[in-house]
Amino acid sequence: MRRIISILMENEPGALSRVVGLFSQRGYNIETLTVAPTEDETLSRLTMTTTGDEKKIEQITKHLNKLIEVVKLVDLTEGAHIEREIMLMKVKATGAQRAEVKRTVDIFRGQIVDVTATVYTVQLTGTTDKLEAFIAAIGETQVLEVVRSGVSGISRGEKVLSL
Amino acid sequence: MEMLSGAEMVVRALQDEGVEYIFGYPGGAVLHIYDALFQQDTVNHILVRHEQAATHAADGYARSTGKPGVVLVTSGPGATNAITGIATAFMDSIPMVVLSGQVRSDWIGDDAFQETDMVGLSRPIVKHSFMVRDPRQIPEMIKKAFYIANTGRPGPVLVDIPKDHTAPHNTFPYEYPKKVKMRSYAPVTRGHSGQIRKAVDELLKAKRPVLYAGGGVVQGEASQALTALARKLNFPVTNTLMGLGAYPGSDEQFLGMLGMHGTYEANMAMHNADVILVAGARLDDRVTNDARKFCPGAKIIHIDIDPASISKNVAAHIPIVGPVKQVLEEMLTMLDEQGEVGTDTKSLERWWQEIAGWRKVHGLRYETNEQGPMKPQQVVQALYKATKGEAYVTSDVGQHQMFAAQHYLYDRPRQWINSGGLGTMGFGLPAAMGVQFAHPDAVVACVTGEGSIQMNIQELSTCLQYGLPIKIININNQALGMVRQWQDMQYGGRHSQSYMESLPDFVKLAESYGHVGMLVEKLEDLDGAMEEAFALKDRLVFMDIYVDPTEHVYPMHIADGSMRDMWLSKTERT
Numbered sequence: 001m002r003r004i005i006s007i008l009m010e011n012e013p014g015a016l017s018r019v020v021g022l023f024s025q026r027g028y029n030i031e032t033l034t035v036a037p038t039e040d041e042t043l044s045r046l047t048m049t050t051t052g053d054e055k056k057i058e059q060i061t062k063h064l065n066k067l068i069e070v071v072k073l074v075d076l077t078e079g080a081h082i083e084r085e086i087m088l089m090k091v092k093a094t095g096a097q098r099a100e101v102k103r104t105v106d107i108f109r110g111q112i113v114d115v116t117a118t119v120y121t122v123q124l125t126g127t128t129d130k131l132e133a134f135i136a137a138i139g140e141t142q143v144l145e146v147v148r149s150g151v152s153g154i155s156r157g158e159k160v161l162s163l
Numbered sequence: 164m165e166m167l168s169g170a171e172m173v174v175r176a177l178q179d180e181g182v183e184y185i186f187g188y189p190g191g192a193v194l195h196i197y198d199a200l201f202q203q204d205t206v207n208h209i210l211v212r213h214e215q216a217a218t219h220a221a222d223g224y225a226r227s228t229g230k231p232g233v234v235l236v237t238s239g240p241g242a243t244n245a246i247t248g249i250a251t252a253f254m255d256s257i258p259m260v261v262l263s264g265q266v267r268s269d270w271i272g273d274d275a276f277q278e279t280d281m282v283g284l285s286r287p288i289v290k291h292s293f294m295v296r297d298p299r300q301i302p303e304m305i306k307k308a309f310y311i312a313n314t315g316r317p318g319p320v321l322v323d324i325p326k327d328h329t330a331p332h333n334t335f336p337y338e339y340p341k342k343v344k345m346r347s348y349a350p351v352t353r354g355h356s357g358q359i360r361k362a363v364d365e366l367l368k369a370k371r372p373v374l375y376a377g378g379g380v381v382q383g384e385a386s387q388a389l390t391a392l393a394r395k396l397n398f399p400v401t402n403t404l405m406g407l408g409a410y411p412g413s414d415e416q417f418l419g420m421l422g423m424h425g426t427y428e429a430n431m432a433m434h435n436a437d438v439i440l441v442a443g444a445r446l447d448d449r450v451t452n453d454a455r456k457f458c459p460g461a462k463i464i465h466i467d468i469d470p471a472s473i474s475k476n477v478a479a480h481i482p483i484v485g486p487v488k489q490v491l492e493e494m495l496t497m498l499d500e501q502g503e504v505g506t507d508t509k510s511l512e513r514w515w516q517e518i519a520g521w522r523k524v525h526g527l528r529y530e531t532n533e534q535g536p537m538k539p540q541q542v543v544q545a546l547y548k549a550t551k552g553e554a555y556v557t558s559d560v561g562q563h564q565m566f567a568a569q570h571y572l573y574d575r576p577r578q579w580i581n582s583g584g585l586g587t588m589g590f591g592l593p594a595a596m597g598v599q600f601a602h603p604d605a606v607v608a609c610v611t612g613e614g615s616i617q618m619n620i621q622e623l624s625t626c627l628q629y630g631l632p633i634k635i636i637n638i639n640n641q642a643l644g645m646v647r648q649w650q651d652m653q654y655g656g657r658h659s660q661s662y663m664e665s666l667p668d669f670v671k672l673a674e675s676y677g678h679v680g681m682l683v684e685k686l687e688d689l690d691g692a693m694e695e696a697f698a699l700k701d702r703l704v705f706m707d708i709y710v711d712p713t714e715h716v717y718p719m720h721i722a723d724g725s726m727r728d729m730w731l732s733k734t735e736r737t
Contacts, residue, residue, distance in 0.1 A: 010347055014282060014294065025287045055474070062471035068291040068311060071347040163346065 002031075003057055004076040004083055004153045007046040007064060008161055011037050015069040019046060022067065028052065028060050032085070032128075032150030043071065043163075049128075049151050072161055080156040086123065087131045088113075090144040093120040097142060108134045119144065164336035169298035170195035170329035172337050173262065176305040178205045179339040182233050184224060184600050185209070185262075186217040190237025191277060192264025195329035209600065209629065212621040214241050216593035218248020219619070222257050223597025226580045227555060229384065231258035231312045232597060238264045238326075239277030243284065247587060249319045250288040254584025255405060256382060258317035260308045261289075267327040268296070281323050290318030298328045302339050310343040315350025316469040317382060351468060354485025354493065362440070362464045362481050363497050369438035370510035371517075372398045375421065378405030378583065379443015379467060379487050386410065386576040388491035389442060395498060396506055399518060401429040403444050404568055405583040412572030413552070418518065419527070422450040423720045424565045427526030427729065427737075430718065432518055433458055434727035441465040441479070443487040445472040447584070456725035466490045526718040526731055527569055536711040537686045539563060539638045543570040546608060546636055549693035554606040554634075555580065555598045559591035559615030562644035565716040567610040589618030592635065596622060599631045606634070606697065613639045613666055613707075623676035626703050634696055635705045637669060640712040648715045652730075662712075673705035683708040 009015050016035055023030050028050060035046040050060060057075065064070055076083070093101050098120075105112055105122050108130065114121035124134055128151060135143065155161070167175060173196050177185065186209045189197045200208050211217045214236045221232025232252075236245045242263040252259045266275040282292050291311050293304045301324070308320040366372060380389050386409050393400045393416055400410040401421040410417055419426030421433055433439065439461045444450070446465075451457045454476045465472075465479035466487050473482045483490055498504060529540050543566045546554070556571055557580040558564040564581055573579045580598060582590040595609040616637055626633060646661040670680030679702050683692045689708070696704040718729040721736065729737045 013296075014292075017283070018286060021286050059471065059475060066469070066471055068345070068348050 001053065001057070002049060002051050002077070004047060004049050004081065004151055005061065005064070006074050006076050006153055006161055007048075007070055008038070008072040008163075009044050009046060009067075010069040010071060011042055011044040012069060015044065016046070018067050018069060019064065022063055023050075026059070026063065028056065032148075034150035034152055040163075047150070047152050071163065074155065074161050076153045076155055079159070081153050082156060083127050083151050083153040084125055085128055085131055085151050086125045086149040087134075088147045089122045089124070089138075091120050091122060091138060091142045092118065092144060094118050101138065101142065104134070104137050108137070110134065164338060166334040167337040168195070168199070168329065168331045168334050169295075169301055169324070170199040170331060172298065172301040172335070173305065173324065173329065174199040174203060174206060175337060176302050176339055177233065178203070180305065180309050182206050185233040185235050186211055186220040186224075186597070187235030188214050188217060188237065188241060190241045190264065192238035192266060192326045193235060193241075193324075193329075195326065195331055196235065196262070196264070196324070198331070208235070209596075209625070211593065211625050213619065214244035215248050215589065216596075216619050216622045216625070218245045218259070218261065219251065219587075219590050219593035220597035220600070221259055222248060222252045223557060223580055223594030224601045225252070225257050225259055225597070226594070227577050227598040228601045229382070229577070231260050231309055234259065234261040236261070236263050237277065238266055238281070239279045241277075242279055242281040246285065246288070249285055249321070251582050251585045251587045251590060252319045253288045253290070255378060255582065256317050257319070258312040259319040260305075260312050261319055261321045263321060263323050265294070265323045265325040268325040269327070271325065281321065285321050288319070289321050290316075292321035292323065294323045295325060295328050298333060299335050301328070302337060306340045307343055307345065311348065351485050352489070354466065354483045354490035356493065358481060358483045359490055359493050360497065362483060363494050365438055365462060365464060365481060366396060366398075366440060366494075367505050368507065369398075370507055371432075371435055371437045371514045372396070372440070373418075373432050373436045373438075374398050374400045374440050374442065375403070375433065375444060376400060376406045376409045376442045377403040377444025380406055380409035381576040383443055383468065383487040385443065385488035385491055388488055388495060391495055392491055395495065395504060397508075397511055399432055399515070401425070401433065403450060403583070404581065406444060407568060407579045408573035408576045411574040413574055420568055421726075423452070424569065424716050424718065426569070427524045427718050427731065428518055428521040430720075430726045430729060431521045433461075434725055435517070436461045438462050438464065441467075442491065443467060445475065446477045448476070451476060452720045452726055452728065453723045458726060524731070526729070529714070529717075536709065537689065539566045539640065539710045539714055540570050541686060541689065542636060542638050542708050542710060543567050543610065545689045545693050546610070547571045548690065549697050550606055550608060554578075554608045555595075555602065557581065557591045557595040557598060557607070557609045559609075559611040559618075560586045560588045561612050561615060562640070562648065562714070562716050563610050563612045563615075563638040565645075566638070588615040591615060592619050592622050592633070595633045596625060596629075596631055599633055600629075608634045608636055610636045610638065612644060613637060613641065613663055613669070614643045620672070623673065623678060623703070623705075627677040630701065631703060632699070632701050633703050635703070637705065637707045638710055639666075639669070639707055640710050640714070641666065642712050644712075644714075645716070647712075651715065669705055669707035673703075678703040678705055680705045680707065
């Protein structure tokens with residue numbers, strides 16, 4: 001099962017390598033990983049998506065919690081949450097395709113953020129599913145380059161992950 | 164405030180931490196620290212002959228005292244040589260602080276002479292690590308290192324110190340923190356009372372209970388509580404390899420060690436149990452055999468300070484996260500408060516009868532041959548007799564380790580010192596040094612084999628320098644016994660690289676290092692030789708004892724089976 005694990009950790013050199021190292025040394029899988037400082041510059045917020053059965057996820061969260069620099073951790077998929085990923089994509093935009101690409105971008109509520117005579121650069125935000133649906137809709141032959149941020153997430157409602 | 168250099172702060176912090184001994188080896192990156200060490204005499208530096216031995220000696224010191232072992236090594240090869248010892252301590256949850264030198268900070272990343280990324284290299288085998296980025300951080304980092312190493316589930320902590328941060332000409336105000344507070348690290352101090360209550364109720368209902376105690380009971384100083392609980396409930400106890408001594412080995416309620424080379428009665432009792440209280444153990448593969456077939460009828464109550472150890476290999480019905488001592492003591496209090504103990508005494512009586520039947524099988528028996536070579540088990544039994552069961556026994560890894568675990572009965576926690584999790588050959592002699600430093604008047608024996616001892620034989624020189632009267636019991640079967648046993652059992656007897664050609668003359672070797680060497684080849688000489696060796700109270704004696712190379716360790720779990728599936732000899736199985 002796919003999980004989104006969100007971690008608040010000390011913003012210290014080497015902290016990220018401990019998280020990543022843990023996954024490789026225990027044979028866990030990281031699908032996406034995104035990390036940046038929070039409003040409190042001593043803390044970083046790290047979000048990762050991973051897959052595994054109940055037992056594996058339990059081990060992952062326990063081992064993450066054991067890392068000395070991990071302050072708090074939440075499995076966002078346990079409750080209602082919002083997940084977002086941003087994608088930048090360069091697509092071929094020539095001839096008839098130019099209008100077609102524009103229409104598809106509009107349908108997905110994306111934006112064209114850079115234009116040349118032959119290329120559109122598209123920005124799209126949403127869940128992983130939505131981004132993948134867009135890639136499928138645009139057709140692989142059109143795609144020149146894709147960069148994705150990885151998933152970020154936050155829980156719905158009053159619940160917060162903070163100190 | 165006092166002004167100190169980085170190097171002086173390192174040494175002063177160790178003093179303030181109450182460190183008696185540090186084990187190490189000098190080199191370029193730590194010369195400032197060595198110079199500061201030279202100018203004081205509270206912290207005693209022990210010069211080993213190889214950095215791996217420094218870590219094992221610090222480890223032996225820690226295992227036998229409960230205090231963190233401290234290591235000081237230089238950058239590059241000094242640090243990498245320490246890796247095996249750090250991993251050994253990590254696997255067995257031993258508190259240790261390793262100070263490693265690093266090249267000067269502005270050279271890091273430039274492939275400087277003797278540079279290696281020690282924080283990176285050691286990351287998977289330390290509880291935590293620090294890199295000093297400013298000399299002002301030194302006191303706090305060292306304080307935190309000791310705090311982290313010695314609380315919660317203990318483990319090794321590394322502090323990597325670039326050379327420029329210890330330079331003598333730069334001084335800084337020094338104050339050693341009295342307390343540590345870390346928002347991201349708060350080890351549990353109490354188990355959940357509701358869970359403990361549930362566990363007690365389950366124990367009282369048990370008809371076929373077993374108490375299964377591991378190294379956590381030794382590390383967590385919970386032996387008294389465990390013993391009191393076992394006596395109060397009249398339950399049988401089994402210890403893991405790491406837990407030997409947690410419950411007195413010569414006690415009637417003790418079933419012996421469990422697991423791959425556990426006793427027949429311990430493994431049978433586990434398999435047939437209805438309630439198992441796992442205390443400070445992690446149900447590892449050397450204990451459970453195939454985890455899916457593990458103790459099918461048992462409810463598992465699992466106490467551990469590390470939540471990640473619970474339900475990792477075997478699901479726990481009643482998990483209790485907490486210090487094992489506090490949890491066991493709370494159980495005792497609950498039992499005291501309800502007055503009458505209230506166990507199912509009739510069922511327990513039947514259970515003890517069943518256990519008595521298994522004991523009769525006597526899985527630790529072995530065949531002796533008056534004419535033939537000595538048996539390794541006889542050597543361990545002779546050692547037990549000669550030391551009246553009171554010695555600290557360290558061991559290396561292999562058959563001799565299992566014989567020492569099975570045939571020496573450990574009545575005290577911290578008496579048995581071995582590398583259980585990592586299985587590090589070369590551990591025994593340096594560990595014995597650490598034990599002897601910590602307990603200068605105690606009898607310390609290192610049970611080893613001709614394979615293992617050669618992995619850190621150079622430490623005979625350290626032993627001479629510091630006059631350590633360790634007794635080395637070299638059970639010499641002229642083969643890598645455990646490897647050979649597996650080759651006999653699973654590889655059609657093809658002894659690929661498992662025998663030792665061109666062994667040294669260990670007697671002469673010991674003598675050339677300035678020690679006493681003894682050769683024992685006949686059983687009739689064994690007891691006398693042991694007595695003679697242990698009478699030499701101020702000398703290291705290397706006893707080279709030739710034994711039967713064909714002997715196997717039994718019982719032995721049959722791979723992929725359950726706890727009750729065992730070979731009892733070369734021909735009999737359950």
